[in-house]
Amino acid sequence: MAFAAFTAADVVVRTPRKKSPVALLLLLPGVLYLVLFFLAPLVSLFFTALQVPHLDGDIGQYDYGFNWANYTDVIRMYLPHILRSFGYAIIATVIALLFSYPLAYLIGVKARSRPMLQGLMLVLVIAPFFISFLLRTLAWKQILADESLIITSLKALSLLAPDAHFTGTPAAVIFGLAYNFIPFMTLPLYTSLERLDLRYLEAGSDLYANPFTVFRKITVPLSMPGIIAGTLLTFIPAAGDYVNASKDFLGAPDTQMIGNVIETNFLVLQNYPAAAALSIILMAVILIIVGVYVKRLGTEDLL
C-alpha cells in the first residue's frame, strides 16, 4: 500500500483488452500459488477446526471428524476475547481516522502546490514502516512506562492518579493499535483527497454553505473511497493483532485479544482445533464486514 500511493498518480491509458492464451500463461503460476498456499490452508483450517482428540493420544494429536462442538466450546471460553478484539479494533480505527483525516487533508490538498513538501510529508507518514513494528511498540512501552518522564510529570501535575498505570491497560493496547496502523489509514485518505476537485468546494461556498457544511456534504462524500479503504486496512490487522495486546508489549493478561488466544492455543497448548475454530470465527466476522464494503465498491476498486 505504501508504495502503491506513489504510483497512483500515473496516468491511466485505456486500452481495449485482448483475448489470448498468453493471459492464461501469465495468470497460471501466481493463481496456482495462491490456491495452494492461501485457499488450501483455509480449507485445512476449516477441517482442523472440526477435529477430535486422538483416543489415548498425546497432547497435540487429533483425528479428523466433525466435532462442531469445538466452535461452541471456543465461543463459550473466549467470548470476552472475541468481543474485546473487535471492540479494541473499532475504537483504534476511529482514533486513527480522526488523527489521519486532517493530516491527509494537509498533504493531499493544502500541500498540492508544493510537490517537494508533499513528497517529504508522505515519506514521514510511511517512516514508521521502516523501523521494526515490534521495536516501535516496545519504544512506546518504555516511553509510557510508570517511571517514565511523561507519566511521572502527569502524576506530578495531578492529571493522573498517583497509583495509575498506562501500560498494561486496555487504553494502552488501543493506543498501540491506533499508532501502528496510522499509515494504513493516512495513505488511502491521501490518495482520495489528492484527487479532490477544489472547484466543488468553491461552488459549495458560493452557494452560501458554511465551511462545516462544505466539509460534511462535499469533502467527506468525495473522499469516501479513501475512508472505506483506510478503515478496512486499519480494522483488519488491528482485529487480528496480538503483539500490542501481549503482556510483554502494551497489554496485560486481561487485555488478551483473539490473536493472543490463537497463538497460545496453536503454538503453546497445541490445541489446534481450538486455534483453527477461533481463526475461522475471526475470518468470518471480518469477511462479513468486508462483504458489506465490497458490495458498495466492488473488488476491482478496492484492489
Add this chain to the structure above:
Amino acid sequence: MSRFGFGKWLLPVYGIIAFTFLLIPIAYTIVFSFNDSVKSNISWRGFTFDKWLTVCQVENGSVCEAFGNSVIIGIIATVLATTLGTMIAIALVRYRFGARGAVSLLLFLPMATPEVVLGAGLASQFLAAGVPKDMTTIIIAHTMFCISFVVVTVKARVASIDPTLEEAGRDLYGSPLQVFWRITFPLLFPGILAAALLSFALSFDDFIITNFNSGSVQTFPKYVYISAARGIPAAANVIASAVFLFAIIFVLVVQFSRAARAKALAKH
C-alpha cells in the same frame, strides 16, 4: 485556498504535532542504539558508539544471524512475489479472460485476511502434510502474502503504458520476447521496483505469519519478540536503526528526484 475549512494555521500546526508524534518511537529506538546499557536497554546510561561496533558479537552473534535470515528470506520472497505478481498484473490490465471476478477476489482476499489467520492456516496445512517448518516454509508464507500487494502496485503502472509503443516494436519485427524486454519491462520498471521494495519491507518486518511457520529459525522480528520478555539488547536497536536510515535515505532520494523532475517538467 484559505477559504476552505480549518483556518490558515491550524492545519500546519496540527501537521507538525502529528508528525512529531509519529516519529517519537523512531527517535527513541535510534537514540537507545547509542545507550551504554548493560543487559536490558531500558534506562539511559550514557552515550556510546560501542553497540554499533560490536553488533555482531552480542549473544554469540544471534542478533546478526537473525538479521541475516530476515534479509535472505526477504530477498527470495521478493523475487518470487514480484515475478508472479507482475505477470498477474499484466494479464489483468491487458487481457480479457473468463473468471476475472474470481481472480480479483483471490487477489483481494489475502489482503483482507488477518495475518494470524494466514499464519495459522498455513501452519495447519504444513502440519497436516507433515512438512517440517524451516526457512523454506517462511519463504512460502511471505511470498503468498506479498503477491497481492505486488499486483496492486504494478497494475497502476501497466495501465499507464501507452500500448502504441509496443505496437511500434512489433511493427519493426521485434519478437514478443524482444518487445517485452526492450519496451514493456523498462517502462514497467519503476512500478516493479516499488513493488519489490514494498514486498521486501513487508517480508522483513513480518512477525505474526512468521511466528506460526518458522519452527526454530530466527528472524529479526522473532528475535525481538522472544527477547522482549527478558530485555532487548541494544544490538537490536542498532540493526533496526541502520535499516531505518538506509531505507529512509533511499526513499527520500527517490521522492525528491521525482518531485524535481515534476517541477522541471512543469516549467516547460
